[in-house]
Amino acid sequence: MVTKIYKLILYTFIVHVIFINTITFFTTLNPKSIINPFFIKSRTISVFHLLHYIVFETGVLIPLPSYDELNKKIHQLSKKYKIDPELVKIVIEVESKYKKYAISRTGAVGLMQVMPTTFFEMGFDKPFDIDQNLEAGIKYLSLQVKRFKRLDLALSAYNAGPTKVSKVMAIPKIGETEYYVKTIIERYSKIRKNALEYNLLLQQTE
Numbered sequence: 001m002v003t004k005i006y007k008l009i010l011y012t013f014i015v016h017v018i019f020i021n022t023i024t025f026f027t028t029l030n031p032k033s034i035i036n037p038f039f040i041k042s043r044t045i046s047v048f049h050l051l052h053y054i055v056f057e058t059g060v061l062i063p064l065p066s067y068d069e070l071n072k073k074i075h076q077l078s079k080k081y082k083i084d085p086e087l088v089k090i091v092i093e094v095e096s097k098y099k100k101y102a103i104s105r106t107g108a109v110g111l112m113q114v115m116p117t118t119f120f121e122m123g124f125d126k127p128f129d130i131d132q133n134l135e136a137g138i139k140y141l142s143l144q145v146k147r148f149k150r151l152d153l154a155l156s157a158y159n160a161g162p163t164k165v166s167k168v169m170a171i172p173k174i175g176e177t178e179y180y181v182k183t184i185i186e187r188y189s190k191i192r193k194n195a196l197e198y199n200l201l202l203q204q205t206e
Contacts, residue, residue, distance in 0.1 A: 027101045042107025053128040081142035112137020155181045
């Protein structure tokens with residue numbers, strides 16, 4: 001009897017992981033998602049919010065806003081939080097490739113790939129709502145710029161978490177984070193020659 005219960009629990013867990021991985025794959029089209037056994041808890045939370053949003057808020061066939069509409073939202077929110085909209089666009093491209101329903105291998109969600117706990121800490125309640133996801137991510141990135149006063153550290157904090165950055169006051173020795181920061185700054189530097197200082201100047205502007 002006990003053996004049957006253990007087998008049932010194991011089979012249920014395996015089915016759950018397959019379900020979570022399948023949903024994650026379809027949000028990102030990343031083949032690695034299919035065999036990802038990690039971050040089950042955070043991805044389960046993200047998938048729950050995604051399904052809840054689709055079923056109860058929008059419906060599956062709701063079209064995404066046009067690029068012009070999205071661009072307008074980005075500029076409005078960037079102005080509100082005093083951060084360069086061109087930086088935000090690059091962050092979105094690197095984070096989610098503009099996939100509204102994207103769920104990462106760690107459970108980060110939406111266009112800005114904000115972790116659910118961080119999203120709720122920013123004061124919002126619908127992680128896959130485009131307006132809320134954009135604002136939560138832009139607000140969070142702006143807070144990191146204010147906190148670390150260096151764009152490379154702010155990007156590191158956005159990707160790996162501010163606690164890890166605070167411990168070393170440098171880009172953490174994490175391959176993903178190092179590549180993330182390097183990629184964004186390289187792209188951003190083509191637009192802003194003083195990329196590392198530009199957003200700090202924006203923060204200081206009333």
